Amino acid sequence: MKKLRLMRKTDKADESVVFFDVDDTLLDTSTFAETARKAAIELMVDNGLPLDKDEAYYLLKDIIKEKGSNYDRHFNVLTKTVLGKEDPMLVALGMITYHNVKFALLRPFPKTDDTLIYLKSQGYRLAVISNGLTIKQWEKLVRLNIYPFFDEVITSEEVGFSKPSPKIYQEALRRMKGDPDKCVMIGNKFKEDALGAVNAGMSAILVNSNVTEREKIRIKKEKLDIKIIEDIGQVNRVL
Amino acid sequence: MKKLRLMRKTDKADESVVFFDVDDTLLDTSTFAETARKAAIELMVDNGLPLDKDEAYYLLKDIIKEKGSNYDRHFNVLTKTVLGKEDPMLVALGMITYHNVKFALLRPFPKTDDTLIYLKSQGYRLAVISNGLTIKQWEKLVRLNIYPFFDEVITSEEVGFSKPSPKIYQEALRRMKGDPDKCVMIGNKFKEDALGAVNAGMSAILVNSNVTEREKIRIKKEKLDIKIIEDIGQVNRVL
Incomplete structure (x- = not known):
């Protein structure tokens, strides 16, 4: 060449x-973001978010698409959409899991x-x-x-x-x-x-x-x- | 009793x-916050913040006192105060070091x-x-x-x-x-x-x-x- x-x-x-x-x-942003989101959803559903994991994951993806990836309240919107109001415990669980997994994978x-x-x-x-x-x-x-x-x-x-x-x-x-x-x-x-x-x-x-x-x-x-x-x-x- | x-x-x-x-x-919030702040300052000074470490630490403490501990731009204000404008690289270094140390110590x-x-x-x-x-x-x-x-x-x-x-x-x-x-x-x-x-x-x-x-x-x-x-x-x- x-x-x-x-x-x-x-x-x-x-x-x-x-x-x-x-x-x-x-x-490799895309791969680690996907893995991190899935881990976050898993913990949120296990702690009471009343959706199945696939539904919740695709809902989160829709929200990210709508709000843009630089928006920092995706999990707030997710709990509000599902529950009618924000659930700060679930938001904290989602955010921490997302960040922990993301930074563990960041290479x-x-x-x-x-x-x-x-x-x-x-x-x-x-x-x-x-x-x-x-x-x-x-x-x-x-x-x-x-x-x-x-x-x-x-x-x-x-x-x-x-x-x-x-x-x-x-x-x-x-x-x-x-x-x-x-x-x-x-x-x-x-x-x-x-x-x-x-x-x-x-x-x-x-x-x-x-x-x-x-x-x-x-x-x-x-x-x-x-x-x-x-x-x-x-x-x-x-x- | x-x-x-x-x-x-x-x-x-x-x-x-x-x-x-x-x-x-x-x-034990107070102890880990102090250790985390000192670690952040150390890295910022090592990477070009033109103050000695004690000066920078006490300046950061003043900023936290003035802005309150729930304010999330202490490091932005620190670099702006010292350099006349924000230095995003030093802010990122400070924030990441602070968070990494804080969460490592959180007990x-x-x-x-x-x-x-x-x-x-x-x-x-x-x-x-x-x-x-x-x-x-x-x-x-x-x-x-x-x-x-x-x-x-x-x-x-x-x-x-x-x-x-x-x-x-x-x-x-x-x-x-x-x-x-x-x-x-x-x-x-x-x-x-x-x-x-x-x-x-x-x-x-x-x-x-x-x-x-x-x-x-x-x-x-x-x-x-x-x-x-x-x-x-x-x-x-x-x-």
Whole structure:
């Protein structure tokens, strides 16, 4: 595979930056969130939430879909929906179980650390661009102990615009003093991560993506500067 | 020591309830909070907060005193005070360290479980009255796995009045269908827990208290229905 057109960092004035998405790019968010939710539901039902476990799990998933994953009162809404009013004991049980399981499972993808070390050894500066909450995203980097690799975490919460808006990419470039021609975005979502970055003048690399055949054709036809690799462990093939 | 005038539960219509405060009554909140704060400060200073550790610790204590312990952005204010703006990485480091240490240390006082089992064996119904946040207090009971002992957690957050206001005691009695003459409050604070309960017509037991000589004289002089014992392990001497 051809190496991208990024340049190595040669001195402090260098304007190359590798930007990363967090969830499902650096770490396997979806799998651990599902396991954690199931564990929480199990304990809530065992302690009196009057639904069967599957019903309760799908109801919770609906609530998360409706309220968004950054909302922090999913379990409150769940008990209120089922019981007519919030049950703080069940909410506490759900939240604690969810958090305990989530943090027990939280791991970077295999090769995440190797890849971050490789990129630093190549002289790149690293930052995060995420549609999440700033402190929550730092929290994941801290818990995984990969935070020292990253200079900045730029989030939709702070900027006021979400990926794929060019505005969040422009703000990230400004904060990192990056030249878009020398910067790349690595993420798992075609629209948010790859198209968004390309529209801001950067290159993009898709990892763990469910990119469709139609999207692949579009990349080829429009000559979009987007590379598709399996996972973060293959970044060294293209950078 | 003379037993209090409470009655054993004989059937479901019984109106005896033993109410508990949580922090520094059932569990040693003050000690673990201090240790957790110091650990958080240490990591924040090691990662760039430009203060020495003692300065930073006392600044954090001032902020907690000013904002109250139920405020959830102490570390945000700390970094903003020191740096002129919030540093989300340091906030995340501080919060995670604080929570990890706190939950690692969270333990009931010795004999808390024995005492709760004893009280249930005597037929008492148990509940909590706390000046805290409802979910946070349930969270502590859940983490300590003593939540099955308690029928209700009544908090100032829900009721809108804090101990020692008689209103929070009256609401607790109403919710538990308790007869004040047959109910007792167990807590560590003379004013909030003991005087508050007595003013609502209940008995009170002080544990782990820093009750002063003046307060002891007042109890005697005004014949207040307040017993003073060392800790929760001695509850079976008076109930």
